[in-house]
Amino acid sequence: MARRPFTPTREAARGSLTGLCATLLPPEAGGPDPATLAGVVGGYLARTPHPVEPAVRAAAVGLDALARLLDGGRLVELDLASRERMLDRLAAWAPTELLLEGLKALVLLTHGAATFADDLRDRSGREEPVRPDADLDVVPSRHWPASGSADVIVIGSGAGGAMAARELARGGLDVVILEEGRRFTVEEFRTHHALERWTDLYRDAGTTVAAGNPPVMLPLGRGVGGTTLVNSGTSFRTPDRVLQRWRDRHRVSMADPWAFAALLDEVERTISVAPVPAEIMGRNGELTLLGAERLGWSSGPLQRNAPGCGGCCQCALGCPRNAKFGVHLNALPQACAAGARIVSEARVERVLHEGGRVTGVRARRPDGSGFRVAAPRVVVACGTTETPPLLGRSGLGRHRQLGRNLALHPAVGVSARFEESVTPWVGVLQSAQVDEFHAGDGIMLEATAMPPGMGSIGMPGHGRRLVEELGRAEHYASLGAMIADAPSGSVSRIGSRTVIRYQLGRTDGHRLLKAIALMGRVLFAAGAREVVTGVPGVAPVGDVGRLDEVLGDADPRRLHLTAFHPTGTARMGGHAASAPVDTLGRLRGVEGVWVADGSVVPSCPEVNPQVTIMALALGVAGGIAARG
Ligand SMILES: Cc1cc2nc3c(=O)[nH]c(=O)nc-3n(C[C@H](O)[C@H](O)[C@H](O)COP(=O)(O)OP(=O)(O)OC[C@H]3O[C@@H](n4cnc5c(N)ncnc54)[C@H](O)[C@@H]3O)c2cc1C
Ligand code: SF4
Incomplete structure (x- = not known):
């Protein structure tokens, strides 16, 4: 029988988490009640994806075992001086220091969110939203039939997907947008607990990490509107020197600064960019x-793109005023007004193809059941970290540079x-x-x-x-x-x-x-x-x-x-060997698949990337619509 990895029971870990909380924020010095705080931490952990909770439990129990070995008692049993000595020891050695910092961040995040929960709700509810939720033609996947068809499927409704969908729908194509996340309402941002908003709005409850030395925390949004639901609204135009590099080195003619300016202008108009008022x-x-x-x-x-912003500092948890003008409030309703339909809670598992031509997609509902949508064109816009794995699962990951860069x-x-x-x-x-x-x-x-x-x-x-x-x-x-x-x-x-x-x-x-x-x-x-x-x-x-x-x-x-700005894993370029996607956004090696999200950005855009991604997506979709 395969040996199961050691993961202490929740019961055993609860005492250890309490000890950890009492050590980091000692109640003797005015810190919070450690048992209550451990309960909040446990509640957050219960919403994180599988490896996170057992790993934290194991770490807390491990610290307790170390305390017993060195000081003769579990953390919760030791006096303040012994507990602090324990932390000093951990902080002095690089591997345990990293562990300690991780646990400290977790405890402080939950403690801070819990402490300010009422204040946050109070401030969120004080003023009316500056605009209502948008009128979207959105259907949760449980109400969507087992099979259907469209002229074009857009996978992902974030910065890139939303702009592409709008352009395609306005070009007269029947567009279906499939989005893994659900739809959020401003009412939820005004009334839900900060930790609930955090765990709901982010992929893996906000625990995504890029492994390496050092590891990099990499939060990613998931919902109708993608990461624009949680971003800060900062809106930079792509610098000319970056565009020139893409044009000259990567042979992306669309990136010529003069031509690209028109796309950037259109994005800025759509999302209402203006300087932060004093x-x-x-x-x-x-x-x-x-x-x-x-x-x-x-x-x-x-x-920023936040007309009507009241400065409540909650952009990372969804805007309680609907002021931050994410794509769920502009490009997506505009796409729907032009006939696009959105299916939420629909995770696309495979892009289907036959004889080198795309035929549609297969998607999964949260209850595990599947459904298919047939289409002769598919635009992949799952974001930089999800687009290459989807193409790989679909048997479309043969290009050696896909997933790299x-x-x-x-x-x-x-x-x-x-x-x-x-x-x-x-x-x-x-x-x-x-x-x-x-x-x-x-x-x-x-x-x-x-x-x-x-x-x-x-x-x-x-x-x-x-x-x-x-x-x-x-x-x-x-x-x-x-x-x-x-x-x-x-x-x-x-x-x-x-x-x-x-x-x-x-x-x-x-x-x-x-x-x-x-x-x-x-x-x-x-x-x-x-x-x-x-x-x-x-x-x-x-x-x-x-x-x-x-x-x-x-x-x-x-x-x-x-990091908040991953890009480049399916980069666009004129050299077939170095770029999985050609300069019109077409995935090389198959007919009928385009990519229109952060993954096509040829190299680091050097600024917060939402405007750049939206402009590239407009360019890609404009090309598809023009071909009909
Ligand atoms: C906290 C934070 C703050 C940020 N602040 C700024 C800022 O101020 N300014 C700025 O320019 N940028 C900012 N960014 C980055 C910016 O928001 C992103 O770069 C941009 O939204 C990426 O666009 P995208 O289309 O590539 O992906 P996303 O916007 O992430 O959209 C991808 C969508 O695809 C969906 N999806 C994934 N896989 C599947 C699947 N298999 N099936 C169906 N759907 C799927 C996802 O759920 C997601 O909704 C920030 C990011 C974060 C995390
Ligand atoms: S944009 Fe950000 S700071 Fe402004 S009202 Fe919305 S959440 Fe608050």
């Missing part, structure tokens, strides 16, 4: 602009303590940019906060120190930076599971450290007393000299990285 910028953004101004660095309010536009965050109250969760979540180092170094700084309570995951220390810092969370500002990376990752599949790998390049690692140095300078220039660099094991620094010193010794492979 009244809702929030102190976090203001301090960023102040710091940059004092340094003489180029900066300004970000361009993954760029992540990786991000690091820095926070800083100010004397004044910053309250970063009042104001727009992502509000201001410092672009001084963008063209030269590929580094973009963006003032980015987290929804109320969730920003505490960036707090320094553990035990008493952590409780103390949480008590003055409103004095912290936070800044994020993204770097233009070399494509260094891949997506593949093991059975039905997607596996994402990413190996941070040496140059990119050093660029991330430089980004931390730049963010620290901005925050000090704005008046910060201490900067939390995010470098593991390093105490907050009090001046630029110390900042440079700690960064000089830092190993980029130990940084805590997050």
Whole structure:
């Protein structure tokens, strides 16, 4: 009989989780009741996909066993000093330090969300939405027949899929959009608990990771509207230098800056892009602009697609005002007005083909039953991480570059303590940019906060120190930076599971450290007393000299990285050997399959990518519609 991996029972793990909570946030120092907090953590874990919950349980039980070995008792039985000593030991060794940081992030995320739950609901419900939910022709898959047909099927309703579907429907084609996620309403964003919104809106309840050294957290949206439901609304046009590279090196004629400008204009009109108004910028953004101004660095309010935004800082959990203008509020209703139909909760398992020509798709409902839709054209827009595995499952993954060339536009965050109250969760979540180092170094700084309570995951220390810092969370500002990376990752599949790998390049690692140095300078220039660099094991620094010193010794492979902008796994290009998708968006090797999402982006777009992806999708769909 195959041996089952060790996973402690929930019962055994509950005590260990309680001990972990009591150690990270000791009640003796004013921390929350550990048993209650452990219950909230357990509730969140119960909603995560299979390997996550048993892995966390095993880690908590393992820590308890270690405590028993070294100090003669389970964490929950030890006194405060012994518990803190235990954490110091864990933090001193790289592998356990990584584990500790992961557990700390989990505990702080759930603690923050639970603490602010009522406040969040209160603030969400205070003002009426600025627009109602859109009029969509959307049917959950359980009400969809076992077979059907269309002129064209679009798989995925996110940034790329929605724009493509609208263009195709307006071109007179009968369009069916199949979306794995469900439809969300503004009422849910106004009334549901933050953790519920988090677990519902993200693939794998927000636990997706790109494996590597270091691992990279990679949240991905899932629902009617795709990742635009949860994104920050930042809306950059693709820089001309990037477009020129795609035109000249990748031979993508559509990317010629002059021609592409028309597509970008159309996207900006559709999603209503405008600069963040000063009244809702929030102190976090203001301090960023102040710091940059004092340094003489180029900066300004970000361009966003959020007409009517009230600055409630909840974009990552779905907008409770329907102000953020994701594609569920513009391109999708426009597609439906032109005749498109959306089937939600429909995971496409295979693109079907015969004799080198596409014939339709086979999809699965949440209850496991299947259905088919026949069509002579299929546009795949499942997003950068899901499109190659779907093509692979379908027997269309023969191109050697499919699934490769993954760029992540990786991000690091820095926070800083100010004397004044910053309250970063009042104001727009992502509000201001410092672009001084963008063209030269590929580094973009963006003032980015987290929804109320969730920003505490960036707090320094553990035990008493952590409780103390949480008590003055409103004095912290936070800044994020993204770097233009070399494509260094891949997506593949093991059975039905997607596996994402990413190996941070040496140059990119050093660029991330430089980004931390730049963010620290901005925050000090704005008046910060201490900067939390995010470098593991390093105490907050009090001046630029110390900042440079700690960064000089830092190993980029130990940084805590997050990424929000995966691209490139089915890149578009004129060279048949290096690009799985041709310059019109057609998948090479089969007739009738196009790709129109982040995966076709030829290389890191160097800016937040939604506008770029939407413009490319418009270009691809325009070509299909023109051919009829
Ligand atoms: C927290 C966060 C903040 C962000 N902020 C910004 C920002 O401010 N500005 C910006 O430019 N970008 C931002 N982004 C990134 C941006 O939103 C994405 O790059 C963009 O939405 C990707 O578009 P897409 O069409 O490739 O995929 P998605 O928008 O992710 O859409 C793909 C859709 O396909 C569906 N799907 C997948 N597989 C299947 C299947 N087999 N069958 C059916 N359906 C399937 C998915 O459920 C999903 O809904 C952010 C991302 C995140 C996670
Ligand atoms: S800050 Fe974000 S969530 Fe809040 S109103 Fe503005 S767009 Fe919506």
